[in-house]
Amino acid sequence: xxxxxxxxxxxxxxxxxxxxxxxxxxxxxxxxxxxxxxxxxxxxxxxxxxxxxxxxxxxxxxxxxxxxxxxxxxxxxxxxxxxxxxxxxxxxxxxxxxxxxxxxxxxxxxxxxxxxxxxxxxxxxxxxxxxxxxxxxxxxxxxxxxxxxxxxxxxxxxxxxxxxxxxxxxxxxxxxxxxxxxxxxxxxxxxx
Amino acid sequence: xxxxxxxxxxxxxxxxxxxxxxxxxxxxxxxxxxxxxxxxxxxxxxxxxxxxxxxxxxxxxxxxxxxxxxxxxxxxxxxxxxxxxxxxxxxxxxxxxxxxxxxxxxxxxxxxxxxxxxxxxxxxxxxxxxxxxxxxxxxxxxxxxxxxxxxxxxxxxxxxxxxxxxxxxxxxxxxxxxxxxxxxxxxxxxxx
Numbered sequence: 001x002x003x004x005x006x007x008x009x010x011x012x013x014x015x016x017x018x019x020x021x022x023x024x025x026x027x028x029x030x031x032x033x034x035x036x037x038x039x040x041x042x043x044x045x046x047x048x049x050x051x052x053x054x055x056x057x058x059x060x061x062x063x064x065x066x067x068x069x070x071x072x073x074x075x076x077x078x079x080x081x082x083x084x085x086x087x088x089x090x091x092x093x094x095x096x097x098x099x100x101x102x103x104x105x106x107x108x109x110x111x112x113x114x115x116x117x118x119x120x121x122x123x124x125x126x127x128x129x130x131x132x133x134x135x136x137x138x139x140x141x142x143x144x145x146x147x148x149x150x151x152x153x154x155x156x157x158x159x160x161x162x163x164x165x166x167x168x169x170x171x172x173x174x175x176x177x178x179x180x181x182x183x184x185x186x187x188x189x190x191x192x
Numbered sequence: 193x194x195x196x197x198x199x200x201x202x203x204x205x206x207x208x209x210x211x212x213x214x215x216x217x218x219x220x221x222x223x224x225x226x227x228x229x230x231x232x233x234x235x236x237x238x239x240x241x242x243x244x245x246x247x248x249x250x251x252x253x254x255x256x257x258x259x260x261x262x263x264x265x266x267x268x269x270x271x272x273x274x275x276x277x278x279x280x281x282x283x284x285x286x287x288x289x290x291x292x293x294x295x296x297x298x299x300x301x302x303x304x305x306x307x308x309x310x311x312x313x314x315x316x317x318x319x320x321x322x323x324x325x326x327x328x329x330x331x332x333x334x335x336x337x338x339x340x341x342x343x344x345x346x347x348x349x350x351x352x353x354x355x356x357x358x359x360x361x362x363x364x365x366x367x368x369x370x371x372x373x374x375x376x377x378x379x380x381x382x383x384x
Binding site for chain 1: 235365
């Protein structure tokens, strides 16, 4: 391979594309974020970067609460719409026919059409430039029943989740390429 | 959909799975990270969370420099191996037959077999628990020539990048489901 150099930019790809719900007084808003990531295992912490101009920035900064809802291939158009349009101009939940359902640990509803939802509480906000980094603890996760098999394992590959890469949305393969640790797993040989 | 509640955990999926190189004195190390994310557009900033027990934590904390290399489907076994094994016990670059190439802004080599590499400089480190969050500016990006078409656009979908979801590695679809903004794009009608 031979590489061409460009000035620094956000070329980390692919990244998640998620629908984030927030609530201020009686208003519920949803917006799409791709500048999100897992930050810590114990305690479970994620980061979400938000532009201060966003309505959701105002909502989340005021209440310190939000939910991350993982969308599926079927919801790609909604994901795009909620990333382009502002809750100041339009009720995106209504326009996109999204159904809200109660959460347990926060006063923010989840999106029923998303198979996985994370209830989050902000711990710290760090201004970085165009975006501010919200560091938040995941208090509870909610997983669609049919993705949980009888052995208790959650089958994410059946959820048809999406990702975002350099301005476009993509599906995720439905056959794992490998499992964490598979490269060093010893094959058990049975000697009869 | 009907959801089952679990205690908070790192269920944000899919996330990137990247090979991170770092260098201390004359030693170069590589490790796999999935707890990474884009944090800011201007300036371009990413986050990488690292466990303090990691050799790469020591390297990156000492020098404040690292490179993020985006691996492909062909490198999945290497990605897994570099996430499981420690540079304290084995020279992972050598063992995985990775080729190092020079970077421009940092004193850390890039991985030639990865089509995209980001040269990063740490700005801030935030301890969170099991992991510490490294907030770093992307000083330069390096992109495999053949991915850049004659119109200047970088075709990430041709790179065969991978992602990580709930303990397994997955490919990314090679046909975009949509382009950012497509949900509100007006169709131009030509009147003859």
